[in-house]
Amino acid sequence: MSILLEMFTYPFIVRAFVVGILVSLCASLLGVPLVLKRYSMIGDGLSHVSFGALAIAMACGWAPLPVSIPVVMLAALLLLRMTERKSMGADAAIAVTSASALAIGVIVTSLTTGMTTDVDSYMFGSILALDRSDVVLSVGLSAAVLVLFVLFYHRLFAITFDESFSRATGVKVGLYNTLLSVLTALTIVLGMRLMGAMLISSLVIFPALSAMRILKSFRGVVLCAGVLSVVCFCVGLTASYLLSTPVGATVVIANLMVFLACCLIAGIRRRA
Numbered sequence: 001m002s003i004l005l006e007m008f009t010y011p012f013i014v015r016a017f018v019v020g021i022l023v024s025l026c027a028s029l030l031g032v033p034l035v036l037k038r039y040s041m042i043g044d045g046l047s048h049v050s051f052g053a054l055a056i057a058m059a060c061g062w063a064p065l066p067v068s069i070p071v072v073m074l075a076a077l078l079l080l081r082m083t084e085r086k087s088m089g090a091d092a093a094i095a096v097t098s099a100s101a102l103a104i105g106v107i108v109t110s111l112t113t114g115m116t117t118d119v120d121s122y123m124f125g126s127i128l129a130l131d132r133s134d135v136v137l138s139v140g141l142s143a144a145v146l147v148l149f150v151l152f153y154h155r156l157f158a159i160t161f162d163e164s165f166s167r168a169t170g171v172k173v174g175l176y177n178t179l180l181s182v183l184t185a186l187t188i189v190l191g192m193r194l195m196g197a198m199l200i201s202s203l204v205i206f207p208a209l210s211a212m213r214i215l216k217s218f219r220g221v222v223l224c225a226g227v228l229s230v231v232c233f234c235v236g237l238t239a240s241y242l243l244s245t246p247v248g249a250t251v252v253i254a255n256l257m258v259f260l261a262c263c264l265i266a267g268i269r270r271r272a
Contacts, residue, residue, distance in 0.1 A: 125196030125248030
């Protein structure tokens, strides 16, 4: 217990908990409609776009987050337009965007700074990467994401299950798909400092999949995913501190263990 209390004497641990809990909650809530719409890998694609933007910003000496946020939001909108026009499947569009952005980021990095500690923290996350300005920006944007999700919950529910019916009843499907993409882009950028480009998509996918194994209603899945995501992050960050393991990877393992437990529970229910 004394070791756990000692954790909170370090400012970087407190910053990591604050940002991590907010980002985990945002990612899990958005993950439910994304998974149901078979658009869950957008998190992986956008994280690679963010890495490319961050690499260019660092090479030019610019502040990383103010540069990457508009770039990733634009990429999310482009992906949405490509899939809406049926010119390319969602999985293909995400794969092309992801590979291209990652390649650009790696080339820019190799030609300028090389694989420094800063670049490595963006790739795989670092508990030390967050400073006070990052926390302020993350708290403000995370609060905006949560408020918008709650305000437009019913519209997001409608477009998740039946876009055609929603469009026929006057719901502006394009507008709410755009909102979902923009909120996802913001969440991905905010979580990259802590989880890294390689692992941030797990916060979008795992909690939603775990909740879907044990609950059936949309509201129940959303609430359960939010709780599971926050708990897994807190457990993962604590285990990372105690075991001296990377934060991002430890949080992913915590989510994996919960997912396997939910799969076991679902299997037992089916046999009962």
